[in-house]
Amino acid sequence: MNKLLDQIHKAPLNQRIGGVVGLVVLMTVLNFLTLVQPEQDAMEGNQNSLRALEAQLAEKQAIAQNLNERRREMDVLEQRLAEALTELPERKDIDELLSQLNDIGKKAGLQISKVEPGSETPSGFFSRIPIKMSVAGNYHEIAMFLQEVSNMRRIVNVNNIKLTDAKVRNEKVVLSSEFMATTFRFLDQTANTGDVPKK
Secondary structure, eight states: OHHHHHHHHHSOHHHHHHHHHHHHHHHHHHHIIIIIHHHHHHHHHHHHHHHHHHHHHHHHHHHHHHHHHHHHHHHHHHHHHHHHHHHSOSSOOHHHHHHHHHHHHHHHTOEEEEEEEOOOEEETTEEEEEEEEEEEEOHHHHHHHHHHHHTSSSOEEEEEEEEEEEEEETTEEEEEEEEEEEEEEEOOSSOOOSOOOOO
16 A cells, blocks of 8 residues: 555656546546436436326326216216106006096096006007096086196106087086096116107
């Protein structure tokens, strides 16, 4: 070691300065490679990870926002389905419908003489259920009955209306009326082609 120091001391000034500069450069390069470069690589890796996490966070926030919107849409669709199933139920519920028709007839002042449900006829995604009815009352009462039937939540079409046998009872003209009231029932969840019932 002493010999090396003597040689450095005896060397010309240019070589000593060059040696010191070379040593400083060598130390700087070693310092950069061993300390600075790994830290920079680690920082770049962390920044990349941070960008990836921020992208994932933005994606998950968008999904969460969409999820809330989808839940609201689902609630609206379920409400609409419930309303649609009121108009076009999945079950026959003929007894309930007959009871409603009877109540409407009584409120209108009609005498109901016949209510005869027919056999169910499938047609696409729905089924028709005909009900033959015979009633007696004045023209206004029959019209009121038909108006109330058209306002029911469940779809009921009335056709083949016949008005006959006009008689005077208790100072009013009473007519006999026969008609076909047709209701509908939803058959399955798949959308098949067919005639859509109209009120």
